[in-house]
Amino acid sequence: MPLPQPAVVDGAEMDLSPVDLAPVELTPQDRTSRRGRNAVFSILLSLAVIAAVIHESRGIDLRRVSDMIPLTPGFWLIFAASYVVTPASEWLIFHRLWRIPASGMLALLRKKVYNELLLGYLGEAYFYTWARRRVALSAAPFGAVKDVAILSAITGNLVTLALLVIAVPYLGFDKLGIDGRVLTLSLGVILAISIGAMAFNRRVFTLPRAELWMIGRIHLARIFASTVLSALLWHIVLPDVTLSWWIYLATLRLLVSRLPLVPNKDLLFAGITVVVLGEARDIGALMALMAALILAAHLVLGAVIALNDLADPEKRA
Template sequence: MPLVRMRNLLASIDPDLSKKIGAVLQLTLLVLLVWYLLGRLSDLGWRDVLANLPTNPLFYAIFLFNFLLFPTSELLIYRRHWRPHAPSDKALFFAFLRKQALNDAVLSYSGEAFLFLWGRRNLTLGAHKIFAIVKDSTLLSAAVSSSATFFIVLIFWYTGGLETLLNGIPTSLPYIAAALTVGILVVPILLVFGKRILQHSRKELRRIAGMHFLRMMLFESLLIAQWSLILPEVPLLTWVGFIAAKLVLTRIPFMPNKELILLGLAVTLVAYIPTPEAALAGLFLANTALSQISNLLVIIVFGLLGLRKTPGAALPDEAPVTPPETTEQAHPAQQEANKS
C-alpha cells in the first residue's frame, strides 16, 4: 500500500541525513524571514526615524512592557495546561515570544502554526491536546477582540469618525466590512456550537477569555499613554479613534506585517490630527522601527539557537508505547518465564 511504502521509506532514511536536511530547511526559512523583514525595514526611511526618535525614556519603558506583555499573558494562559509537560517556564515564554514575532512581523496566525509545531517537538503531550488549547485560546482571542472591534466601529460610526476613516483611506471599506462580519458571526457561533468547537470547561474558557480581554485593554491603554507622552497636545479622543481604526484594520485573518499597515494608517490620517506632520510621522516611524527590529532580533536569535540544538526526543505520538515503569514491572515476570 502507498502509505505503508511511504512509512517504510521514511523509516529507512539515515537519521544523520534527516537531521542535516532539517537543519538546511530551518536555515533556509530563517534566511527568507530575515530577508523579508529587512526589506520591510528599508521602506521606513532610516534618516527620518533617527531624526525623530523620542527622547523621553518612559516611551521606551512602555514599549518594552507592551512588547513583553503578550508572551507573559500567554504564559499565564497556557501554563496550567503545558507546564507539567514542558522543559521549563523559560522555554514556554521564549516560544510565545517567537509566536508574537511571527504574527506581528510576518503573517497573522503564522505564530499559532509555529506554536503547535513547537509543542509537538517539545511537550510530552499528544498532538490532539496540544491543538486543543491552541485552538481554544485563538478562537477566544478572536471572539474578544472582534466583539470589541464591532462595538468600537458602531461608536465610531455614531460619532462620525467612521466617515473620517473612509475619507482618509477609501480602500479600508472591505476591511471594515470584514471586521463587522467577523464581529457579528464569531460570538454567536461560539455560543451555539461552543460545546462542539471548544474542548475545555466553561470555567477555564471564561478564564482564558478574561485574560485576553484584560491584555487587550492594558495594551491599548498603555499605547495611548505612550503616544500622549510625546504628543500631549493631541486630544485623548483622537487617540481612541486611532485605536479603533487600528483594531479594525488588524482584525483581518492572515494580514501580513501589521506594523507597516498601522504606519500607513497613521501617515494617511495625519491631516485629521492637530499636530505637526513631522512629529506624528516621527512618532509612528520610531514605534514601528522598534517593533520591527525587536521582532527581527527574536526571529534571528531563536532561529540560530534552534539550528545549534540537536533534535530532541521523538514526538509524543512517536514515543515508545511501553513507558519505563511498565518495563520495570514486566521485567521480573520475564525472568520467571525464562526460568521455566
C-alpha cells in the same frame, strides 16, 4: 474488576486488553530518526528566519527612524512591555492550563516571530510541537492551542463591535471616513464569524467553559493593556497631544485595524486624527516610526533565535 469485552470488527472478535491499548514505545533507532528529522526541520526554519530578516531589513529607513526615536529610558521600557504583552498573556493562559515553565515564554516569543516574519499561524504550529515535547500533558495540546487562537479573534471582534457602537453615534460615518456600505459589510462579517463560533461552540471549542472564560478575560486584558501602552508611546513621541486624546485615538486605531474590507487602514487612521484633533499632526511619521521599531524588534529577536538554533539544532529538535 470486570474484564474487557471483546470488540467486533468486520464480523470478527478482537480482544482489547489493557496491553493492546498501551502506547507503543519507540525504539532507540526510532527516537534517533525522529530527532534527526526534527533537527533538519529546525535548521530549515532557522534559515527561513534569516532570509526573512535580510529581506525585511531592506525596508527600514535607519536614518529617518534614528532621528525620531526618543532618548528617554521610559520609552524603551514601555516599548518592551508593549512588545511582550501578547506573549506574556499567552504564557499566563498556558501556565494556568498546563503549568508550563518559565522557558515557555521563549517558545511564545518564537511563536510571535514566526507568525510575523514567516507565515501566519506557523507560530501556533511551532508552539504545538513544542508543547508536545516539553510539557507533560494527559492529552494532545492541539485543541487548547486552537481554542486560544480562536478566542483571541472572537474577543477582538467583540471589542470592535463595542467600539463601533460607541464611535459611530459620536463621530458618524462621515467623520470616521468609512463608507457606510463598507462599514455595514464589515460589521456583517464580524457578526457572522462571532455568532457562528458561539452557536457551534461545542464543535468549535475543546476546553471546558470555565477555562474558555478565563482565556477570554486574559485576551480582553491584553487588548486593553496594548491600547494603553500604544497611547503612552505615542504621547512620549508627540507630547504636545494630551495622553487622554492618545488613548482615545489608540482605541479608534484598534477599531480601524480590525475592520475587514476596509483598505488603507493607516491612511484612514491619519484622516481620523485630523478630524479628532482639529489640525494636522505628524501622524504618518509617528506610525512609520512605530512600525519600523516593531519590525526591528522582530528582526533582532529572529536573528538571535535563528543563530541560536543553527548553533545547536538537535537541542531544539
